[in-house]
Amino acid sequence: MSDWSKALSSFEGAAENMPTMTGNLGLQLEEPLIFEQGEDGRTGVDLPDVPKVESKLGGLARKGAIGLPGLSEPQVVRHYTRLSQKNYAIDAGLYPLGSCTMKHNPRLNEKMARLPGFSDVHPLQPVSTVQGALELIDTLAHWLKTLTGMPAVAMSPAAGAHGELCGMMAIRAAIEAKGERRTRVLVPESAHGTNPATAAACGYTVDPIPANERGRVDIEAFKAKLGPDVAAVMITNPNTCGLFESEIIEIAELIHSVGGYFYCDGANFNAIVGRVRPGDLGVDAMHINLHKTFSTPHGGGGPGAGPVVLSEALAKFVPVPYVVHGKGGYSVVESEGAAEDGFGRLKAFHGQMGMFVRALTYMMSHGADGLRQVANDAVLNANYILACLKDEMSPAFDGPCMHEALFDDTFLKGTGVTTLDFAKAMIDEGYHPMTMYFPLVVHGALLIEPTETESKEAIDQFIAVLAGLAKKAKQGDQAEWFKAAPRFTPRRRLDETAAARKPVLRWKPEEQSKDAAD
Ligand SMILES: *Cc1c(COP(=O)(O)O)cnc(C)c1O
Numbered sequence: 009m010s011d012w013s014k015a016l017s018s019f020e021g022a023a024e025n026m027p028t029m030t031g032n033l034g035l036q037l038e039e040p041l042i043f044e045q046g047e048d049g050r051t052g053v054d055l056p057d058v059p060k061v062e063s064k065l066g067g068l069a070r071k072g073a074i075g076l077p078g079l080s081e082p083q084v085v086r087h088y089t090r091l092s093q094k095n096y097a098i099d100a101g102l103y104p105l106g107s108c109t110m111k112h113n114p115r116l117n118e119k120m121a122r123l124p125g126f127s128d129v130h131p132l133q134p135v136s137t138v139q140g141a142l143e144l145i146d147t148l149a150h151w152l153k154t155l156t157g158m159p160a161v162a163m164s165p166a167a168g169a170h171g172e173l174c175g176m177m178a179i180r181a182a183i184e185a186k187g188e189r190r191t192r193v194l195v196p197e198s199a200h201g202t203n204p205a206t207a208a209a210c211g212y213t214v215d216p217i218p219a220n221e222r223g224r225v226d227i228e229a230f231k232a233k234l235g236p237d238v239a240a241v242m243i244t245n246p247n248t249c250g251l252f253e254s255e256i257i258e259i260a261e262l263i264h265s266v267g268g269y270f271y272c273d274g275a276n277f278n279a280i281v282g283r284v285r286p287g288d289l290g291v292d293a294m295h296i297n298l299h300k301t302f303s304t305p306h307g308g309g310g311p312g313a314g315p316v317v318l319s320e321a322l323a324k325f326v327p328v329p330y331v332v333h334g335k336g337g338y339s340v341v342e343s344e345g346a347a348e349d350g351f352g353r354l355k356a357f358h359g360q361m362g363m364f365v366r367a368l369t370y371m372m373s374h375g376a377d378g379l380r381q382v383a384n385d386a387v388l389n390a391n392y393i394l395a396c397l398k399d400e401m402s403p404a405f406d407g408p409c410m411h412e413a414l415f416d417d418t419f420l421k422g423t424g425v426t427t428l429d430f431a432k433a434m435i436d437e438g439y440h441p442m443t444m445y446f447p448l449v450v451h452g453a454l455l456i457e458p459t460e461t462e463s464k465e466a467i468d469q470f471i472a473v474l475a476g477l478a479k480k481a482k483q484g485d486q487a488e489w490f491k492a493a494p495r496f497t498p499r500r501r502l503d504e505t506a507a508a509r510k511p512v513l514r515w516k517p518e519e520q521s522k523d524a525a526d
Contacts, residue, residue, distance in 0.1 A: 033496065037093075039087065041515055042077050042079070045079060045087065046078040052079065052083075052084060098111070098112060102440070102462055104440065104442045104457060104458055104470070105440070105457065106442055106457040107200065107275060107443055107457065108300065109276075109300035109457060109459055111300075111459035111460065113303055114303060114369070114370060116373055117303060117369045117370055121369075125141070126141060126362070131356070131357035131358065135339050143338055145358060146338060147368060148367060148368040149161045149315070149331070157285030157287030157288050158286065158287040158291070158319060161318065162315060162354075163315045163331070164329070164355045164358055165313070165314040165315060165354060165359070166313060168275050168295050171295025171314030172202055172206040172242075172273065173206050174295070174314075174327060175271050175294070176209075176242075178293060178326065178327075179239060179271065180239070181351040189237075190212075190236070191212060191213055192212060192233075193212040193214055193238070193240050194240070194241040195217065196219060196244075197448065197449050198247055198249055198448070198449045199242065199243075199273070199447075200248060200273060206242075219249070219449045223247070223404065223450075224254060225247075225253060227259065230262070231262060236267065238263070241259065242271040243256070244273035246412075247276070248446070248455075249450065250414045250457075251409060252280075252410055260290025264290065271291075271293050272286055273295070275297050276410070277294075277296055277300070277301045279386055279411035282379035283384075292318070292319040292321060293318050294316065295316045296314065298312070298314070298315065298363050298364075302367035303370045304363045305366075311363060312363070313367070324348075324349045324350070327351055327353055328344055329342045329358050331358065340358060381460075382460050383411075383460075384460075385460035386460040387411050389458040391408050391409060391413070393458060394413035396471045396475070397415070397474055400474070400479065401474065401478050402416055402418035403415055411459075413455075414455050416450045416451050417453075419478055419482075420452065420481055423486060425490045426452065427453070429491060430490065432490070433477050433493040434473065434477065435493065435494040436497075437477070443457075458470070
């Protein structure tokens with residue numbers, strides 16, 4: 009085979025089932041792994057020859073080649089640029105993942121986070137040199153407490169799930185301080201998986217509470233489960249069905265009446281920010297995902313942030329470190345002895361500084377009235393989608409929703425199309441799918457969260473696509489539009505179960521093609 013024909017066949021797996029010779033589709037380019045590219049000895053930089061030294065490694069010295077790919081600078085630049093183009097992002101289009109609050113990340117946040125006084129600080133710098141940074145943390149803490157109506161906040165948790173761990177560890181510390189032994193945590197069946205996982209990680213038995221036909225906690229079932237061995241109830245409000253738990257105050261009173269605590273999963277705070285103060289609902293601990301409600305970027309390797317607000321009863325159990333303000337300015341309480349009742353330290357330093365700057369920028373640029381408007385618009389947008397699609401698709405529950413519109417798969421009954429097929433067909437139309445099959449209490453769930461930052465035009469087009477697909481499913485266009493989808497992506501339908509259960513995480517030269525192609 010000539011070099012050039014070999015080059016073409018190096019796109020192997022792709023070329024077999026692709027409509028083009030290269031596997032490239034238009035200007036969407038196939039990209040082999042970096043280890044499958046380049047040539048031994050090729051390099052983007054010239055380094056001086058290494059002087060001969062006598063190795064002291066003995067039998068430990070490497071015998072074979074180091075195995076790094078040899079590429080020129082433009083090859084490296086293209087490789088990573090192409091990989092970056094395979095990401096879908098909120099900057100590229102509507103991202104309707106329910107429960108995730110994929111809102112626009114304002115560029116003003118980015119500008120502020122890059123100010124050298126914030127971006128170049130080091131957590132081990134003397135506190136006298138970082139007074140401004142500590143003031144920012146303290147100011148953000150103040151606004152989080154004000155917005156939630158709670159007296160204390162732990163700023164260090166690095167994500168929502170980490171915040172749950174912090175809140176439940178504070179609850180456990182409070183229970184131990186009273187010399188009590190409690191073993192059960194009540195968690196609704198509709199809960200996000202991190203809730204039962206957190207309760208279990210803290211050593212509790214998870215006791216599920218069923219939902220009623222209105223998609224809320226079944227209060228009679230909840231009452232029946234209460235007892236002196238219950239440590240806490242973990243409830244999301246608005247819940248994962250996108251509905252406000254209307255009996256939340258009664259639930260809080262009931263859990264307190266048996267000496268338990270109320271952990272609120274605050275991931276859906278976007279729906280009520282500026283309108284409802286969780287402290288007024290009897291919450292004892294609640295995490296706030298800054299990367300959801302307060303517009304800091306999600307994932308992409310960047311850090312999240314999940315501060316936890318705490319009630320009076322839990323305030324003294326906060327972990328170190330935390331910022332305090334005294335006569336001499338701001339300081340950081342670092343030592344575990346200083347916070348006698350706290351459960352210790354959750355994280356090396358005081359939290360994700362860059363996320364704090366972004367979140368405070370977002371809050372201050374909106375103001376109190378603007379934040380209230382955020383909640384209003386998020387709820388309005390979701391209800392607009394629910395209302396426009398209620399005849400084409402099947403809402404999971406009657407009545408209006410909060411910030412998310414939830415559908416079940418009744419509208420697909422008898423069409424042969426599943427929720428998964430429907431989601432894959434959305435990709436062909438240029439849409440990232442909504443959250444699917446969650447919450448588990450709704451059959452074939454499709455959970456849509458538009459957030460407040462989408463324009464009416466963007467939402468109208470999205471609605472038109474979903475309505476169009478629902479019509480096609482009912483007309484019986486299933487083979488072409490649904491079972492074959494996605495048709496236009498670099499990879500088609502994957503075996504997602506195998507990918508999750510038997511992931512190929514390590515590239516090995518000899519197995520390169522077989523496993524990767526599978
Ligand atoms: C996102 C989310 C979490 C977890 O938060 P992370 O920041 O992703 O760790 C927990 N509960 C609910 C309801 C969520 O939507």
